[in-house]
Amino acid sequence: MNISIVGTGYVGLVTGVCLADSGNTVYCVDNDESKIKSLKAGVIPIYEPGLKELTDKNVKLNRLYFTKDLREAVGKTDVVFIAVGTPPQDNGEADLSNVFKVAESIADSIDCFKTVIVKSTVPVGTCRKVESIIAKKTKNFCVASNPEFLKEGAAIDDFQRPDRIVVGINFKKDNKKEAQAAKEIIDEIYEPFVRTGAPIYFMDTDSSELTKYAANAMLAVRITFMNEIANLCALTGANVDNVRTGIGSDKRIGKSFLFPGIGYGGSCFPKDVKALYQTAKRHNYEFKLLKAADEVNASQKEIIVDFILKHFKGNIAGRTFALWGLSFKPKTDDIREAPSLVIISKLLSYGAKIKAYDPIAMDNTRKIFSEIEYAEDMYGALKGSDGLIIATEWNDFRVPDFDKIKAALKTPAVFDGRNIYDSEKMFELDFNYYSIGRFPKNNN
Ligand SMILES: NC(=O)c1ccc[n+]([C@@H]2O[C@H](COP(=O)([O-])OP(=O)(O)OC[C@H]3O[C@@H](n4cnc5c(N)ncnc54)[C@H](O)[C@@H]3O)[C@@H](O)[C@H]2O)c1
Missing domain, CATH: 1.10.1040.10 (N-(1-d-carboxylethyl)-l-norvaline Dehydrogenase; domain 2)
Incomplete structure (x- = not known):
């Protein structure tokens, strides 16, 4: 099948690569020119385990293409996924402007029957709006909702081995043929991923959107x-x-x-x-x-700062803290809404300094906090610091050299936001160890 995916971010790129890998010809579209340029040059703009290898493989097999030309991609394909971002507006509502913009462009490009699948996370009723936008130009289409449940850090495995697939299609009096065609196409797309028995739940688009x-x-x-x-x-x-x-x-x-x-x-x-x-x-x-x-x-994102203030009796101006982990969770470079960002800005507001280390997410964090120090490795962040904060449970941090930590820190204070160490062991090792929901037995 020929498929285009509009929006080549964490969801769109993974979807495109996995659908190419199951044998389809896929056109990944994005309006970010630098992203498309970098993908064409073989550079993956995000970190996701296994994504580079699978992308390279499918590009080589001529099954995966990158373009900023939506019209051309839609013209060449039978199915169009919308996977653009739906970021929050100031009032908390999802910003759907890009979803609707893409729907307008798809409507302008339709020349034969297309199945338009909304994969972005969108509020209940959005697919019906997308449908009405496209219906102004043509009747030769069907809109389906197909929310994505992948987890960053395990996105490829989640896509290829889903717990379930949720699809919303509205069967109405005047679209039975189109709706049935869309259902069969979606069944065919996902067939390789549900062989082990994962269910595909078909429902109406409102229910599908709300399920996500x-x-x-x-x-x-x-x-x-x-x-x-x-x-x-x-x-x-x-x-x-x-x-x-x-x-x-x-x-x-x-x-x-x-x-x-x-x-x-x-x-x-x-x-x-x-x-x-x-x-x-x-x-x-x-x-x-x-x-x-x-x-x-x-x-809760501020709780580590509360521990630090308590430990240093409210005075942390001029103190330096080593911060291990910046991404919102391990195995991703995504720092959107990461607790580390709150910790950094709070500590800076108290006049403290930060030496941060993350295996993958430092470049993204640098774009927000250029004023903090970034260490070359996890131990490099400790030297001369007044305490160590753990904000992401990367495997790298799980079994560290505790003697090295103690020797490098000015005071043996560890503020563990992810409970990765055994509190009894930390007690034995004479650390002042703070963690979440475990009574700090040797802290002052
Ligand atoms: N990231 C996740 O783990 C995850 C999981 C499930 C669902 N989702 C949902 O999937 C959607 C996409 O999320 P994401 O994390 O991939 O976002 P993202 O920000 O990583 O990617 C979105 C992409 O869409 C592109 N884009 C925006 N407007 C465009 C337009 N008009 N034309 C072409 N391209 C356009 C952007 O340039 C960007 O590359 C969101 O609705 C999100 O809630 C995300």
Whole structure:
């Protein structure tokens, strides 16, 4: 099949590469000229494990092309995915301007039947609007919703081995033939990825759009709930590791997404929680739980700074802190809404200095914070620092040389926002060790 993907970011590029790898001819379109130039030169503009290898392979096989010419790409293909960004506006609503702009351009380019698939995360009702935009120009199309559930850092595996695929298509009196054609095309596209039995759930577009927000909101609320339990553990002397294992073995609860930390970040959870809250508000429904999750998450991102202020009795002006981890989670260079950004700006506002290290995300962070120091390696960040902060649980940080850490730091204070060390061991090693929801036994 010939497929174009409009928007060549974390979702669009992974989708394009994986669909090329399953044998389709794919045209990845983006209006960012530098991105297309770099992809054509074989340079992948984002970090995602395995993406470079799979891109190179499919380019070589003449199954994967990059272009900024949307009209040309649509002309050559039967299926068009929309995978452009839907960033938050100031009021929290999703900015759909690019989705609609792309829909207009697709409408202008349609010359034969096209299946237009909205993969961007969009509020309920958006596909119906996309449909009405294209319908002004032609009747020879069908719009489907197909939200993406991949996780950055494991995006290729998630795409190729999905838990499920959700597709929204509206079957109406006047579009049965087109809707049926779109359903068959989507079945064919995903057939290679569901051979192990993962279901494809077909539904209407409103339900499909809302499914995506409901999934992200539930995960964000679950993380937030655990963070509040952890905060309560710290106050009462309970250990959140014990509580987590105690509840996770309950089949109704399950074990995943129960690790407490310094708040969820990334390009999805924060914006999707806000956007879903706004959708509810537009329907005169106050979704109190989402508002609370958003507020708790914002304060959770500051908890490490609270620990630091407590440890240094409020005076950190002129002190330097080593910061390990900048990306919002391991195995990605994405720093959108990362807790590290809040930690950096808070510490700077108190007059502290920062020496940061991240295996992948330093270039992206430099674009926001040029005033902080960046170390060549993780131990280089420690020399002469007053404490170590861990903001991302990269594997590199999990089994460090603790003697080296202690020798390099001015004071043996470790502020672990990801609970990657054993608190008893840190106690034995005489560190002042702060973590989330585990009582700091030897701290002053
Ligand atoms: N990143 C994730 O983990 C993830 C997971 C699931 C769903 N999503 C959703 O997928 C969508 C895309 O997210 P992303 O992280 O890939 O975003 P991104 O910012 O990495 O990529 C979006 C791309 O779209 C391009 N673009 C914007 N307007 C365009 C236009 N008019 N014409 C052509 N190209 C245009 C941008 O240049 C950019 O390259 C969002 O709605 C997001 O919520 C993201």
